[in-house]
Amino acid sequence: MTQKPPTPALRVPLLDLKPQYEAIAPRVRAVIEAVCASQQFILGPEVRTLEARIAAYSQCRRGVGVSSGTDALLLALMALGIGPGDSVITSPYTFFATAGTIARTGARPLFCDIEPDTFNLSAQAVREFLEQQCERRGGALVHRASGTRVKALMPVHLYGQVCPMEPLLALARESGLRVIEDAAQAIGARDAGAHQAGSLGDIGCFSFFPTKNLGAFGDAGLCVTQDEALAEHMEVLRVHGGKPKYHHAFIGGNFRIDELQAAVLNVKLDYLDDWSRRRAENARIYDAAFARAALGPKVITPIALPGFHHIYNQYVIRARRRDELREHLAAAGVGTEIYYPIPLHLQQCFAYLGHAAGDFPESERAARETLALPIYPELSPAQLHYVVESIEAFYAGSAAPGRP
Numbered sequence: 295m296t297q298k299p300p301t302p303a304l305r306v307p308l309l310d311l312k313p314q315y316e317a318i319a320p321r322v323r324a325v326i327e328a329v330c331a332s333q334q335f336i337l338g339p340e341v342r343t344l345e346a347r348i349a350a351y352s353q354c355r356r357g358v359g360v361s362s363g364t365d366a367l368l369l370a371l372m373a374l375g376i377g378p379g380d381s382v383i384t385s386p387y388t389f390f391a392t393a394g395t396i397a398r399t400g401a402r403p404l405f406c407d408i409e410p411d412t413f414n415l416s417a418q419a420v421r422e423f424l425e426q427q428c429e430r431r432g433g434a435l436v437h438r439a440s441g442t443r444v445k446a447l448m449p450v451h452l453y454g455q456v457c458p459m460e461p462l463l464a465l466a467r468e469s470g471l472r473v474i475e476d477a478a479q480a481i482g483a484r485d486a487g488a489h490q491a492g493s494l495g496d497i498g499c500f501s502f503f504p505t506k507n508l509g510a511f512g513d514a515g516l517c518v519t520q521d522e523a524l525a526e527h528m529e530v531l532r533v534h535g536g537k538p539k540y541h542h543a544f545i546g547g548n549f550r551i552d553e554l555q556a557a558v559l560n561v562k563l564d565y566l567d568d569w570s571r572r573r574a575e576n577a578r579i580y581d582a583a584f585a586r587a588a589l590g591p592k593v594i595t596p597i598a599l600p601g602f603h604h605i606y607n608q609y610v611i612r613a614r615r616r617d618e619l620r621e622h623l624a625a626a627g628v629g630t631e632i633y634y635p636i637p638l639h640l641q642q643c644f645a646y647l648g649h650a651a652g653d654f655p656e657s658e659r660a661a662r663e664t665l666a667l668p669i670y671p672e673l674s675p676a677q678l679h680y681v682v683e684s685i686e687a688f689y690a691g692s693a694a695p696g697r698p
């Protein structure tokens with residue numbers, strides 16, 4: 295008889311939203327009931343409340359609720375008038391939507407490499423790119439190889455840590471570029487100057503996809519800005535560009551957020567800081583356990599920049615033999631994910647950009663080495679220690695810790 299693999303001693307899913315829901319279910323059900331009773335599903339009072347609250351929370355003047363984080367990025371690009379013949383500088387090591395939305399406007403994504411310690415866009419790489427590959431022609435900054443006008447920077451606050459904005463904002467000022475922050479993973483994160491994610495660029499974009507720290511019951515997103523005129527323009531583009539209704543000076547889209555989603559988010563926003571604090575506590579438990587296990591350099595734990603407030607949407611390690619480790623953890627009952635296995639410059643749909651392997655070595659190395667571990671707020675210390683013990687067991691060459 296073949297031996298059965300041992301039953302995992304514990305199960306640690308990458309994410310389990312049920313305990314969070316159970317804790318707030320009565321309040322959530324009540325607001326859903328209220329929306330049902332009102333039968334007002336489109337851009338009602340819950341949306342207006344959410345827009346005002348997220349704007350205030352993010353140190354911004356205005357918020358515009360939209361249908362997803364992807365649509366937040368698309369709307370931001372459209373509102374800044376970015377389209378065919380233009381280009382936008384961003385990171386190749388991010389979720390697809392960052393560059394996908396740039397391409398969907400007709401503009402060209404221009405990639406610059408990341409910093410290896412934070413995985414965020416490297417201001418140094420952007421500076422070199424601007425100096426070496428772009429030039430002034432008349433009033434425009436032109437990317438020489440493609441002939442496109444460089445219009446904006448789109449840094450991403452990856453995994454819940456703000457991409458240091460000061461050097462990027464300085465470059466944007468020098469070069470006359472707009473700045474869109476992809477803050478999809480970073481609501482509530484702050485830099486060392488206590489600036490909220492999304493508050494420093496022209497427009498900040500949030501996602502409320504269920505896996506984000508503030509998750510809706512489906513798709514939703516929001517744009518924040520300090521600029522009243524931009525906010526109003528986004529509000530018009532959100533409803534097909536019609537203002538007054540049926541009069542279209544602009545071509546927009548249907549980028550509306552649902553009233554039901556806004557109602558759920560208004561409840562959950564009350565808990566966001568507590569949930570993010572518990573994620574950060576879990577990160578500290580991991581950090582300490584990995585330090586005791588002394589697995590470096592086989593495992594490198596994520597860093598928080600000094601003074602930065604990291605909200606740990608993900609806790610992402612670099613690991614030797616990453617793919618084997620992932621299989622070992624799956625057998626031990628531990629869920630993990632690879633964000634992101636293929637950097638965007640190597641995606642088939644972007645072949646027309648003409649990139650090859652080796653163009654952005656840090657992004658490519660991150661894609662090969664990184665692994666996201668479970669970090670959600672309701673995890674117990676026992677579960678976190680079990681994850682680290684399972685990783686120790688892998689590198690010690692022993693089987694997953696389990697019941698005999």
Ligand SMILES: *Cc1c(COP(=O)(O)O)cnc(C)c1O
Nearest residue numbers: 362363364389391478479501503
């Ligand atoms: C989640 C995410 C998005 C897209 O948000 P959706 O709400 O899923 O459309 C964009 N950029 C980044 C970095 C993300 O993590």
